[in-house]
Amino acid sequence: MTADDRPLVILQPAPQRPERIFRPAVRAELDRLFRVVDLSDDQDPASFDRALPEAFAVIGQPDLPTERLAEATALRAICNVEGNFFGNVDYPTAFARGIHVLGCGPAYAQAVAEHALGLALDVARGISREDRAFRSGTERYVADGNADAVLLRGARVGLIGYGNLGRALRPLLEAFAVDLQVHDPWLPDRALAEVGLVAAPLPELLRRSQFVFVLATVTSDSEHLLGADQLAALPDGTRLILVSRAAVVDYDALWSELDAGRILAGVDVWPEEPVPADDPYRRLEGLVFSGHRAGGIPQAFERIGEMVVDDLRQIAAGLPPVRMQVAARELVGRYRNRPVG
Structure with missing residues (x-):
């Protein structure tokens, strides 16, 4: 696989920082396998929308309503790295399109x-x-x-x-x-x-x-x-x-x-x-x-990055994800989660 035909991945993981969830070696692996459009410090919707039509995957939890998904014709995976499935994604459309919706809860x-x-x-x-x-x-x-x-x-x-x-x-x-x-x-x-x-x-x-x-x-x-x-x-x-x-x-x-x-x-x-x-x-x-401290320790954050890279590699090879939590179509619409500060 040459650099030009690597699948494109949009990285917009707020509230996470890329360096928190990707150890240097894991980030290097992500960059080797995929063309990463890093929008960590760019919250302009226009930047996201420009990259979306070619995107193989989105790492983060940005708004993905019906109109945006309609433009994401190459999208195969949404990797939520915050820890909650929010109501800002058109899940029925994602499921109908065969897009993997994944969460990092197991980390x-x-x-x-x-x-x-x-x-x-x-x-x-x-x-x-x-x-x-x-x-x-x-x-x-x-x-x-x-x-x-x-x-x-x-x-x-x-x-x-x-x-x-x-x-x-x-x-x-x-x-x-x-x-x-x-x-x-x-x-x-x-x-x-x-x-x-x-x-x-x-x-x-x-x-x-x-x-x-x-x-x-x-x-x-x-x-x-x-x-x-x-x-x-x-x-x-x-x-x-x-x-x-x-x-x-x-x-x-x-x-x-x-x-x-x-x-x-x-x-x-x-x-x-x-x-x-x-x-x-x-x-x-x-x-x-305890001030919402139970899960957010460095080892857990680093595991998120490893899970993301492993499952994106799986999906790119035509295999199912094995490490992240797969959103269940019967349940994801019933969650009432709010972002963690």
């Missing part, structure tokens, strides 16, 4: 799973709470600081959602011999049973769990999936770990439960980010705060 799964486990251990044992007490001179020693401590080992654990995050978290939890149940309405009970999991209706999972991990994406069906009634069903002392999408939970209802001291929580995602300075969540002792 974050291991990092999020490990962070979720860390939050669970923290709220189980009061680690960051007692650290704060030490810094204010009010620390407690030995049993005095353990009145509400619990073990994760052998605990009744519920996973809400069993996608990328659930599959990454499960092996970490196996080391603790937990009694695990899963609620995921997008998966048949028998599909979960085939991998040794117990499926449970949401009310049952909430009533019995000592730890609940919220791992579900936000869709038209799951907005405020955990409202006041569902949170009230949690047993006293439940540890709630929220690392997927803020809109899955009613934060006013969650605040009430935490303020009453009835449950504890580790929370990584927020309805408004940054969290306002006067937000009442800031004064809660039963909360471990």
